[in-house]
Amino acid sequence: MARDHVSPHAARAEATAGEQRRIQQHVDENERHGPASKKDGKARPAPTGERDYPTPPFPPQHLAKPGSEAEVQPRPQFDAPFYKGSEKLLGKVALITGGDSGIGRATAVLFAREGADIAIVYLDEHEDAEATRRAVEAEGRRCILIVGDVAEAAFCDHAVNATIQRFGKLDILVNNAAFQEHAERLEDLTEAHFDRTMKTNLYGYFFMAKAAAPHLPAGGTILNTGSVTAMRGSADLIDYSTTKGGIHAFTRALAAQLLPRGIRVNAVAPGPVWTPLNPADKPADRVSRFGGQTPMGRPAQPEEIAPAFVFLAAPSCSSYITGEILPVIGGYGGS
Template identity: 45%
Template sequence: MLAVNELPDQIELRDPRTLYPQPPFPKQSQKPPGATDAMDPVPDHGESSYQGSGKLKGLSAIVTGGDSGIGRAVAIAYAREGADVMIAYLSEDEDARSTLEVVKECGVNAQLYGGDLTDPQTAVRLVDAAVGQFGKLDLLVNNAAFQRTGGDPDEFSNEEFEKTFATNVFAPFYLSKAALDHLPAGGSIINTVSIQAYDPSSYLLAYAATKSALVSLTKGFAKLAIDQGVRVNAVAPGPVWTPFIPSTMPEEKVAKFGENTLFTRPAQPAELAPLFVWLASAAASYVTAEVYGATGGSTPV
């Protein structure tokens, strides 16, 4: 805990419109799933800016999709707040190792877990691995996701539609069900949904549909989990600057990404992490079955 004399003399306020880079961005494209260091500008996950104050000290967490983007920012923030973190990812080894390095610098217990969470048994093994590593499990962040873009219905194959639902809806269900066998009263499940659940874009047809389903899953699961004293909530971001963007969108959309928000820029992952911290903390003890929007003023959530 910081003593009063250790706090800064005053809080420096900054204009949120110019706090981070604004479009137009350099034209860029990557092969899916994309790499963080190849982005221009490189996203901010709070590596240098996030300062913890012990809000999650002694807790343990699983963060899926923790290799990059919002997941990396959440893993870093949780570690800075004192939580042990299991960083789950699919196959992005380089990004995952980079996240692990930053998290371990916080002095917490941290581990990587690679695997396809659309397999129910892999989801169970991940939960078991976290409990084995940390001795318990207090927090689950279902953040991993899959998306592709298309111009008309024929560009969304049946296989892609099924994979998107398997990753974005089935996997969080498998993990939440497995985690509930271990989460204590006061524990939390937090899902990453999206503005797309409320204002779907046609070019993200499959992705938007899954996020609507995940909102429903969040609210329904919360009614079951509260019987064990476990809270279930979601964060709904708007445009966020992550490897998803240059690896799944046309270059012209990447260059203008986020310009339609009230801030005229996309969010950086570091700007989302405090919401995940708050929802996991005791400060949100009366919050469950809620969805918190961070859309840059794009739409009410």
């Protein structure tokens, strides 16, 4: 099975994408005559990696939700050409939600480079998902695409069962799918908006973990994508910050519960990352300065976050690590 575009789950996923766009339109309408965005005039530090990653200002852009990586300019960098695999995940099977783009895509590619077969769960970004599948297969590993909404418990059961049916087992779950839409005033944060964020970011992680846990072997692992907003808060992301704080607590509590089974649970907490999530949230002028407030003076690229997931997934690297939150935020001391 290469993809799962036509199913009751696919129809529900399409409806959810439409709901996300309606929430986005509500926020956009409220901000048409709102206050000007904050300015960022900070000097940029020297490059720290093997690539000279792009820095703001970026082209102003505002994408329709859930956001397509194919439309982001400049394109997010996910292929990590200087990362050499060493069979850390050889023979493993990983299911990655939100794996079609951004951090999920970069993680899928590096997991494949380390020897894992991949199941990608995504909402309705079919072009992005196909590009991820091709990138995984270029690493010599197998990849299936599963379309649906992680806020639906029945779909999460379906996704786990489809993965096991195709690959015969499941070793790694990466909970990464997320909904983010800012609201500059509490009064503008509608119940539908708040509920959608909770359903995707918290219920989705819970449903996927509950579906996967009975199938994970001793030595298996669950990885959750947290956020710097869980630690610092974000004035215009009250709902999103709340869910990310919940994810950090969920990670630690679930780790304690699953440790007797030999299943480790950890989280990666990124700072700003150049993915479709933010151009599909913030106004175009703010997107152009995205990440400029960090000490690095730029957002991370997805390929800079994915090695943290490899580290926490590989027993050879992290067999004594569980219940931990690993921040990857571009340094401390930024505003």
